Structure formats: C-alpha cells, structure tokens
Amino acid sequence: MGKPSEATFEIARKGSVITAVTMVSRPLGYLREAIQAYLFGASFLVDAFVISFNFPELLQTLFFSGATSAFLVPVCTRYMDRKEEYSLIYSTFFNICLILTLLLSLFLVLASRPLIGLMAPGFKEDAKEVAQRLFVIMIPLIPLHALLSVAKAFLNAKDHFLSPELSGIVWNLTFMACAIFLSSSIGIYSLALGASLGGLLQLLLQIPFLRRMGIQYRPYIALRHPSLEEAKGLFSGALIATGYIPLNSFIGRVIGSFLPEGEVASLSYAFRLFILPFSLFAVPVYTVVFTKVSRLYHVSNWKDIFSTIDGVLVLLSITLIPSSILLISSGDLFVRILYERGAFSERDTLLTYRALVGYSMGLAFYGLSTSFVRIFNGLHDTRTPAFVGLSSIGLNVVLCMLLMGPLRNLGIALASSLVSLYNFSILFFLLKKRTEYRMGRRARIEVIKALASGIVLCLCLFLVKHLSLSLYMKAAVCLLLTVSVCLLFFWDYYRGLLRRG
DSSP, X not given: OOSOOHXXXXXXXHHHHHHHHHHHHXXXXXXXXXXXXXXXXXXXXXXXXXXXXXXXXXXXXXXXXXXXXXXXXXXXXXXXXXXXXXXXXXXXXXXXXXXXXXXXXXXXXXXXXXXHHHHOTTSOHXXXXXXXXXXXXXXTHHHHHHHHHHHHXXXXXXXXXXXXXXXXXXXXXXXXXXXXXXXXXXXXXXXXXXXHHHHHHHHHHHXXXXXXXXXXXXXXXXXXXXHHHHHXXXXXXXXXXXXXXXXXXXXHHHHHTTSOTTXXXXXXXXXXXXXXXXXXXXXXXXXXXXXXXXHXXXXXXXXXXXXXXXXXXXXXXXXXXXXXXXXXXHHHHHHHHHHOSTTOOHHHHHXXXXXXXXHHTTHHHHXXXXXXXXXXHHTTXXXXXXXXXXXXXXXXXXXXXXXXXXXXXXXXXXXHHHHHHHHHHXXXXXXXXXXXXXXXXXXXXHHHHHHHHHHHHHHHHHHHTTSOOOHHHHHXXXXXXXXXXXXXXXXHHHHHHHHHO
C-alpha cells in the first residue's frame, strides 16, 4: 500500500516534462500579469483587453487546442508508425486549418464592432471602442493558434510534449517585451501586439521539432484519405466536449461586464493564479493519459485502461486538493505579492482574492472533469462529454445570474466551481455505467488520504494566518506547510515515484 502503480508511474514520468516546463512558463505568466497590473491596474483598459483577448483565446481553446487534440490524437495514433503517411495527413489537416481560419479571420475583422457589443454589453462606449481596436490587433492569434494546435497534436501522438509546452515561454517573453518597451508609446495596445507577435513565434518554434520527428510539411490536401472521415466523425462531439469549460468561463466574464469597473479584470487575475496548480498537475496528467488511453483502446486493453483511470484519480487528488486548500486559505498573500504594486491597489487585491476563493473551491473537480473528457475522447466517445458539456453551459448561465447579484465576482467564480463538480460527477457515473469501471482499493485509500490531508492542512494554514509575520515570511511558511503535510501523508507514494524514476 502507498506505492504508485505501474500506470501511475508512467503518467507521472511522461508528464514530468510538461510539469518542468510549466514551472518556468507559469512564473513567467505571473510576471507578465504583474507587469500588466503595474502598468494598467484593474482599470477599464484592462477590462477591455480581457474581453478582447478572451474571444480569440476562446476560439483557440474551443476549436483548436482542445477540439483539435480531441479528434486528431486518436486518428494520429493509427498512422504514427507510417512516416510518409503521417506527414501526408499532417499536411492535410494543417492546410485545411490554414484556409478555414484565414476566412474566419477576415469575417471577424469585418464584424468586429457588433461582436464587441455582444461580448461586452455592459461596457460604456469608450471602453467598447478600445476593445474593438484591441480585438482586431489580436485576430491573427486565431490562425496562428489553430496551426500550433495541429502541430501539437501530431507531436503529442508521438509522445513528444516538450516543444508545444515551450511555446508558452516564448509567448510570455514576447508579451512582456512589448508591454515594457511599447506601453509608453502605444499604451494598452502594446499588450495586443505582444499577444499576436508571441503567437507567431510559438508556431515557428515547432518547425525544427517537427522535422526532427520526421514530420514533413507539403502544400497538399488529401481529401480522400480515410483519416478525414474518421476525424469528421469525432469533430463535432470533440468541439462541444472540450469547449464547454472555456465557454463557461467566457460566459461568466460576459455576464460580469455588468458588474462595477475592475470586476472582470479581477476574474482574469484570479484565474491566472488559480490555473497554476492546474497547469502543473492536471495538464501533464490528462495530456499523457489521452495518448495512452487512445493507444490502449485500439488494442482493447481494458485492464490497463482502468488502471490508468485509477492513476488519474490518485494523482489529481493528492496534488489538487492540497493546492485548493492553499489558495483558499492563503490566496490573498500571493495576490499581494504578485500584483499589489503600481496601479494595482488594495481594493484590487480584495476583488481578486474573492474571485480566487470561488475558483479554488472547484480546483480538483476542474482538473478531474477535464481529464475525464480526455478519457472519453481516448475511447473514441466524444458524444457523451459533449451532451454533459451542453447541459453544463445552461447550468452555468443560471448559476452566474443567481450568484452574481449577492456575491458579485465571487458568485461568477463559484458558479464555475459548481459546474466543474457537476461535470465530473456525471462523467464519472457515465464512465462506470458504460465500461463497468470500478475504482481499485489502492486508489480509494489514496483519495481518502488526500481528503484527510486537506483537512489537516486547512487547520494548519488557519493558524499560520494569525501569526505576526511579514508578508513574504507568512507566504513561505504556508507553502512549506503545504509541502510538509503532503509529504507526511504520501511519503511512501512520492518516494516510490522517485525511486522508479
């Protein structure tokens, strides 16, 4: 007992590459947010940028990053050992994406004004004008992200995770450089320029890695290749299944545009902090598991599939539950350290911390629901999570409207957590019903221990918050306590992973 299974070890080993890069990329992301906060605070300018950036980011996550992986990776695994054919279908999907997204971008430029009106109905006219200009500058992100997603899917299918994750570092560095050197001359528009230029450099970074993996681009579209038919069958379900989470977040911020100035910006700042543990622990897990389950499904190896699902539940429980407790109990310390300087005031800290608490309550469920969507996708079932996702969109709208009045930005963030709980619960039940999966005894014990560690950690952090320590010392003690409690409860587990590594 207390030692990781073979499936859990494999997930942790392969995911460690993503975790290592994320440990560099995410701090850069917070430095980027800190620079943005220093230059512009939580003003209407940042509200406008958040709304304008959210739309291309939503399209990227909705149609490309999430959906493209969800329908391409299961297709890719069939052809990964056929070098010439693999390059052919890569080129086919790359060129189709290029044509479609260029046409979409042209339409968005022409329709930018009414779109901003729909995305930010509560904005004043001056804020809408700024948002429209920012939106047009960032439209190139749409084709760039689409092409990056195709490259990422074909690289991930070959168990290469490094270069797609490195692209986040490139994007953050480019964004920060533009903000620092151009903000004095073009103001908030420096952020939009940095976003688009960073998107271009992200795509260019993939080229040498694609060549190293033997994936060659050709200006050709194989319309009769069977991979297209298989992809078509998976696409619509994958689009909904992977898109409801970012869509719910987007809807929450649109509804939040009716709140007082700075509330939308606070949701964005809070989400960036909330997403760190998700990126460190959940993203590596579901990225590796998706490819693994896709391969196991092709050979009908259900025993290893069930063992892999156990590994997902354990790894996410022992990492995201303590992370959630840390953010809820001590998140205000980290908000102050990261953001409270320059134009970012104590009021902005309070607003951001309130939103962070709401998001963090559902951190474990956010990671689990996203991972279970990928598990269903790996089983070539995109319809089940799609139906669950559709129902959650309506639930999210209702919850946002009900909770926004009394709780303001906390209500919108809390709605996201409740929807994540709903998504995971339904997906878990349906997976058990479809596959007769039952959580193993070892996995159940580790999950229960994770819940117990969360209770102990919560009590410890509550006591620390009342100590007379400096801001940085108190934050350091909270982090140290979190690590210590995790080691106390899972020492044998972590030691087992390290020994086998």
